Amino acid sequence: MSETIFSLRDVSYIYDHGDEYALREINFDIKKGEFVAILGHNGSGKSTLAKLLNGLFTPTEGIVLVNNMDTQDSKHIWDIRKCAGMVFQNPDNQIVATIVRDDVAFGLENIGIPTEEMPERIDKALKAVNMLEFIDSAPHMLSGGQKQRVAIAGILAMLPEALILDESTAMLDPSGRKEVLETVKTLNRENGITVVWITHFMQEAVEADRVIVMNDGKINLEGTPKQVFSDSGKIRSFGLDVPPMARLSEELINRGIALPSGILTVDDMQREVLKLWQSN
Numbered sequence: 001m002s003e004t005i006f007s008l009r010d011v012s013y014i015y016d017h018g019d020e021y022a023l024r025e026i027n028f029d030i031k032k033g034e035f036v037a038i039l040g041h042n043g044s045g046k047s048t049l050a051k052l053l054n055g056l057f058t059p060t061e062g063i064v065l066v067n068n069m070d071t072q073d074s075k076h077i078w079d080i081r082k083c084a085g086m087v088f089q090n091p092d093n094q095i096v097a098t099i100v101r102d103d104v105a106f107g108l109e110n111i112g113i114p115t116e117e118m119p120e121r122i123d124k125a126l127k128a129v130n131m132l133e134f135i136d137s138a139p140h141m142l143s144g145g146q147k148q149r150v151a152i153a154g155i156l157a158m159l160p161e162a163l164i165l166d167e168s169t170a171m172l173d174p175s176g177r178k179e180v181l182e183t184v185k186t187l188n189r190e191n192g193i194t195v196v197w198i199t200h201f202m203q204e205a206v207e208a209d210r211v212i213v214m215n216d217g218k219i220n221l222e223g224t225p226k227q228v229f230s231d232s233g234k235i236r237s238f239g240l241d242v243p244p245m246a247r248l249s250e251e252l253i254n255r256g257i258a259l260p261s262g263i264l265t266v267d268d269m270q271r272e273v274l275k276l277w278q279s280n
Contacts, residue, residue: 004065005162005194006030006053006084011062013048022048023217026062032161035188035195037205037225040214041239046198049214050166053196055080067161082111085155089167091147094154095139100131103139104154111158118157125157126150128191129183145176149183156187162194163187169201181207202229202243206264213238226262245269 011026023045030036040046051057052064055071067083069076088094097103104122113121126132129149134142139150148168155163165184169177181204187193197208205211211228213221215238221228229235232242232250241247249263249272258276263269 003032004029005032005067006196007063007065007068008052009063009065011052011059011064013045013052013057014060021060021217023052023059026219028212028219028222030162030194030196032194033188033192035185035197035207035209036212037208037210038196038198038212038214039200039202039205039240041200044214044238045217046214047166048217050086050164050196050198053164054084054086056086078111082158083160084162084164085158085160087148087151087155087163087165087168089170091144091151091171094151095147098138098140100126100137100139100142100150101135103150104157107154107158113158121157121159122153125153128156128187129153143176144172145179148172148176148180152180152183152187160193162196164196164198166198167200169199169204177201177204200240202241202246206243213240215239225264229264230261 007029008026011023012021013023014021026049038046038049048057052059055077058072064071066080069080071080095103096106101122104125105118108118108121123132126135129152131146131149131153134146139147142150163184169180172180184195185207188195197204199205206225208225211223211225212219213228220238221234229242229246232246235242243264245266245268246264249259249269253259259272263272
């Protein structure tokens with residue numbers, strides 16, 4: 001069985017000077033190499049959860065372990081952040097240099113990597129996100145998707161075991177969202193990097209191994225994408241929707257077309273429609 005990289009036990013969180021819980025009694029494990037999507041409407045607690053996983057926040061109650069390191073133990077905090085890198089929503093807020101090479105180097109400087117080791121790490125990280133050809137470019141001249149890939153490269157250069165992406169495609173156009181998601185999927189499948197993908201785009205969650213649905217600071221649903229999205233009524237009760245292909249199949253089934261449940265992608269739909277056509 002795979003080792004656990006994130007473990008949360010009875011975790012609750014209250015913001016400073018607040019009197020209401022942003023998170024309540026959260027319990028789950030994430031295994032090394034998993035791709036886990038976390039869904040929820042605004043205010044559901046998913047971004048608070050992301051910051052707890054990275055040690056930016058520490059729990060008000062309960063315990064968060066990252067590679068068996070307690071996030072409340074200050075002597076582990078830099079090891080935790082090297083292990084679990086965070087990519088935020090707005091790529092412009094993560095760009096700190098005028099040249100891509102220097103931007104990726106920034107994190108390495110902060111963790112004290114010797115100067116002579118940096119060029120190889122920078123090249124490998126940019127190559128991993130297909131941005132090596134832009135190494136001498138000005139980040140502000142790149143597209144949103146390219147900027148976000150540079151931000152991911154800056155984390156990868158620090159050799160993390162996990163990537164936490166907090167709404168990292170929210171400010172991108174469809175093309176940018178696709179290129180960032182494909183980049184992260186490749187890093188997960190080919191490099192074994194654990195991915196925690198926080199999103200409000202249902203179609204992105206379809207790509208995950210497991211989906212966690214949050215509402216009012218609690219986990220309300222958890223399972224594979226097919227398990228979670230099969231209960232469309234419950235999903236909608238949390239102010240969310242199902243993926244487009246699931247919604248289309250639902251409408252076709254309601255019109256008497258004999259499609260199975262569990263259709264989530266265009267490939268799923270094509271396959272089932274072809275079966276239906278061949279059977280007739």
